[in-house]
Amino acid sequence: MAVETKLPPVLDIIRSNIVKYGNPLAMKGSEVASWAKGFNLPKRGDILFYTGGEYQLLPFIDSLVKTMTHIDQGSKGFSLMMGVRNVLDKAGFNAEKVYASVLAKDRDRYNRVCNKAAHILQRLGYDLCYPGDEELYSGALLYELGFWEDLKEYAQKVVDMIERTGAKTIVCLSPHAAEVLKLVYPQLVPGFSAEVKTFVEMVWEQRDKLPAIPTSKPVVIHDSCRLARELEIDEEIRDILQAVGVPIVEAFRNKKWTTCCGGPSKLLFPELSHTMGSRRVDELEETGAEIILTSCPYCLASLEGGQTKGDKTTVEDLIEFLYRGFAA
Amino acid sequence: MKLDLTKDFAEYAKDLNQASHDENIQKAMTRAVKSYRDTTAETMKRYPHTPDLALEVQGIKTKAIENNPDLLQQAMASVERNKGKAFYAKDAAEAVALAAQIIGKGKTVVKGKSMLGEEIHLREYLEEQGTEVWETDLGEFILQLKKERPMHILSPAIHVPREQVAEIFSKFFGKEVPPDIAAEVAQVREFMRDKYFTSDVGISGANVVAADTGAMVIIENEGNVRLSTGAPPVHIVMVGIEKIVPTFSDAMKVAEVTWRYAQYGIPGYVNIISGPSKTGDIEKVTTYGAHGPKEFYVIFVDNGRSLMARDERFSQALHCLRCGGCMYECPVFQVTAGHFGYTYLGGIGSIWTAFVSGGLEKAAPLLYTCLRCGRCVERCPMSINVPEMVGQLRKMIVNGEQIAQEDLTLAATVGNVSQALSS
Numbered sequence: 001m002a003v004e005t006k007l008p009p010v011l012d013i014i015r016s017n018i019v020k021y022g023n024p025l026a027m028k029g030s031e032v033a034s035w036a037k038g039f040n041l042p043k044r045g046d047i048l049f050y051t052g053g054e055y056q057l058l059p060f061i062d063s064l065v066k067t068m069t070h071i072d073q074g075s076k077g078f079s080l081m082m083g084v085r086n087v088l089d090k091a092g093f094n095a096e097k098v099y100a101s102v103l104a105k106d107r108d109r110y111n112r113v114c115n116k117a118a119h120i121l122q123r124l125g126y127d128l129c130y131p132g133d134e135e136l137y138s139g140a141l142l143y144e145l146g147f148w149e150d151l152k153e154y155a156q157k158v159v160d161m162i163e164r165t166g167a168k169t170i171v172c173l174s175p176h177a178a179e180v181l182k183l184v185y186p187q188l189v190p191g192f193s194a195e196v197k198t199f200v201e202m203v204w205e206q207r208d209k210l211p212a213i214p215t216s217k218p219v220v221i222h223d224s225c226r227l228a229r230e231l232e233i234d235e236e237i238r239d240i241l242q243a244v245g246v247p248i249v250e251a252f253r254n255k256k257w258t259t260c261c262g263g264p265s266k267l268l269f270p271e272l273s274h275t276m277g278s279r280r281v282d283e284l285e286e287t288g289a290e291i292i293l294t295s296c297p298y299c300l301a302s303l304e305g306g307q308t309k310g311d312k313t314t315v316e317d318l319i320e321f322l323y324r325g326f327a328a
Numbered sequence: 329m330k331l332d333l334t335k336d337f338a339e340y341a342k343d344l345n346q347a348s349h350d351e352n353i354q355k356a357m358t359r360a361v362k363s364y365r366d367t368t369a370e371t372m373k374r375y376p377h378t379p380d381l382a383l384e385v386q387g388i389k390t391k392a393i394e395n396n397p398d399l400l401q402q403a404m405a406s407v408e409r410n411k412g413k414a415f416y417a418k419d420a421a422e423a424v425a426l427a428a429q430i431i432g433k434g435k436t437v438v439k440g441k442s443m444l445g446e447e448i449h450l451r452e453y454l455e456e457q458g459t460e461v462w463e464t465d466l467g468e469f470i471l472q473l474k475k476e477r478p479m480h481i482l483s484p485a486i487h488v489p490r491e492q493v494a495e496i497f498s499k500f501f502g503k504e505v506p507p508d509i510a511a512e513v514a515q516v517r518e519f520m521r522d523k524y525f526t527s528d529v530g531i532s533g534a535n536v537v538a539a540d541t542g543a544m545v546i547i548e549n550e551g552n553v554r555l556s557t558g559a560p561p562v563h564i565v566m567v568g569i570e571k572i573v574p575t576f577s578d579a580m581k582v583a584e585v586t587w588r589y590a591q592y593g594i595p596g597y598v599n600i601i602s603g604p605s606k607t608g609d610i611e612k613v614t615t616y617g618a619h620g621p622k623e624f625y626v627i628f629v630d631n632g633r634s635l636m637a638r639d640e641r642f643s644q645a646l647h648c649l650r651c652g653g654c655m656y657e658c659p660v661f662q663v664t665a666g667h668f669g670y671t672y673l674g675g676i677g678s679i680w681t682a683f684v685s686g687g688l689e690k691a692a693p694l695l696y697t698c699l700r701c702g703r704c705v706e707r708c709p710m711s712i713n714v715p716e717m718v719g720q721l722r723k724m725i726v727n728g729e730q731i732a733q734e735d736l737t738l739a740a741t742v743g744n745v746s747q748a749l750s751s
Binding site for chain 2: 271
């Protein structure tokens with residue numbers, strides 16, 4: 001006998017947004033692609049620059065979570081809000097965005113991450129293509145949260161999108177996208193054979209061309225779980241930093257033993273997620289480094305969120321850090 | 329059928345948040361994690377063959393779970409050959425009923441630490457039947473007095489600092505016990521000593537069972553298992569069917585890996601018990617019950633394990649040695665202790681909850697707490713892929729699938745086990 005289990009509503013909101021709108025927060029394609037203005041990237045080419053919309057949606061997720069932290073998801077208030085959402089939805093508004101954008105501050109910064117990544121790759125000699133407002137989210141959260149049936153159908157749409165670009169290689173900015181495209185898609189979409197790479201790997205291959213970043217201050221690397229464990233990419237980041245002449249200090253728990261930033265539990269257990277983020281920041285700060293580098297949108301947001309007042313460290317994405325060399 | 333878990337999730341989230349702000353838990357966990365990491369790193373250096381041995385044990389456990397029905401049959405036959413009595417209990421109800429039947433009415437029992445005991449609510453059941461039960465493991469004893477469930481599988485009272493222990497003991501013993509660990513330990517020693525020698529029955533679990541010899545291997549440090557399995561006239565072992573490995577030497581390998589990853593370094597005691605106490609010293613006539621128990625019983629408990637064993641997606645969960653190493657490396661467990669758990673704790677605990685203790689309904693909040701970060705896999709001597717299984721179970725919940733229930737008597741007859749049941 002089948003059991004219909006009612007889980008916290010946020011899970012279904014995320015699910016249906018991905019399935020209906022191609023993005024966990026129902027952002028419009030034009031919003032996802034707005035970073036690319038001025039780049040004039042072709043829609044077809046050998047190397048697909050794939051943002052998956054993940055850096056772009058970060059400030060909205062954070063705001064949504066900040067709202068949710070103060071609301072009991074089992075309460076009537078929350079259900080009511082979900083009701084309001086439905087009303088807004090029918091009226092053609094995007095409810096999550098209405099809630100979320102109220103508190104959205106960091107939009108520009110995260111949009112700029114995509115911008116900087118494309119810039120770096122181009123300067124390293126890669127010819128990129130980008131599907132613009134047709135770009136779809138990878139569906140990693142469908143996989144993560146158990147919506148495997150939905151993913152099966154959804155993955156086909158993503159593969160169609162990829163195939164329209166004619167690309168042989170997909171460069172993923174997010175390790176979550178890379179994981180699902182590389183390790184899960186081949187099981188779901190027969191014949192899917194594009195080469196999936198992370199931003200880190202692409203840069204690593206051309207690291208000799210990177211401009212030096214003049215600094216004597218060491219940085220500490222927060223390895224993302226997906227990157228270090230599932231994708232087994234950790235030494236590459238160290239090689240890259242060595243190539244640009246930046247000293248590294250290592251945290252007690254790093255590489256394959258890295259500590260999770262707490263990001264995955266942000267949707268259901270935001271307070272706990274925040275505690276874990278703070279603890280990881282503390283671990284990283286024990287090294288004495290003033291710059292924390294990571295290469296994952298969720299790690300970036302979680303570690304930043306986990307910083308406390310008076311913290312002297314800054315958290316940057318590897319993309320932002322490497323861009324310093326080009327901007328100088 | 330409809331199942332609304334939104335309230336459960338909300339309450340559970342509150343509980344997790346509360347735990348993460350509890351100073352006692354934070355103090356205890358910080359100490360415990362550091363101590364675990366230091367000791368384990370040091371003992372791995374001293375015994376560098378351990379990771380290779382762990383790999384060998386992975387092979388032993390994989391085969392043993394595949395051949396579980398056969399091994400169960402062998403183990404039961406071995407116990408009977410050794411003049412013990414072997415039983416197979418298909419579920420928790422059968423297991424506790426069997427134990428109660430062996431114990432009889434109005435008796436006193438001393439009990440060693442056992443997660444299986446928690447799973448089948450053994451103490452509660454026996455107490456309801458009028459049996460007096462004493463937990464002899466210090467941590468479990470503290471929780472028995474505190475009326476709480478274990479917060480770690482090896483250090484059940486991991487979350488209770490000495491000051492709180494002193495309070496609990498002062499109240500129970502009716503005299504001032506200072507917040508001094510040595511004094512607290514001495515107080516329990518004095519109290520328990522009497523219980524060992526006046527109890528009717530000793531109950532223990534087992535870390536490993538060797539099918540060929542019927543040897544029960546029990547690892548401990550306190551000496552409470554020695555006493556509670558040696559002093560009373562009756563010893564009952566209650567053990568999950570997944571603990572059986574083919575040979576005695578396999579069992580030794582499993583035991584060594586277990587204690588090394590369980591932070592024991594070198595355990596104070598490794599008990600190997602294969603039957604009742606006996607002597608042939610007078611005229612070579614074998615007589616049972618010399619100094620130790622005259623009667624020896626083993627209850628092999630299934631309670632969902634054979635379902636797990638036969639599902640290739642989940643059978644690896646049965647390789648778990650219960651060393652508890654994963655918990656010290658789990659970012660959620662580090663801040664919430666056993667609040668991230670039902671009976672079984674942490675990520676691996678969410679899989680066990682689904683199959684043996686609470687079902688998908690109780691497992692759901694735990695399954696969605698797991699970060700799927702995968703550090704437990706790095707720590708696990710059996711490299712159990714918890715994130716993969718968590719994903720599978722989330723999928724089942726979302727799709728409304730249930731864990732297939734099979735007729736377990738079938739599993740039992742496959743191994744001719746039912747014969748032993750009636751004997």
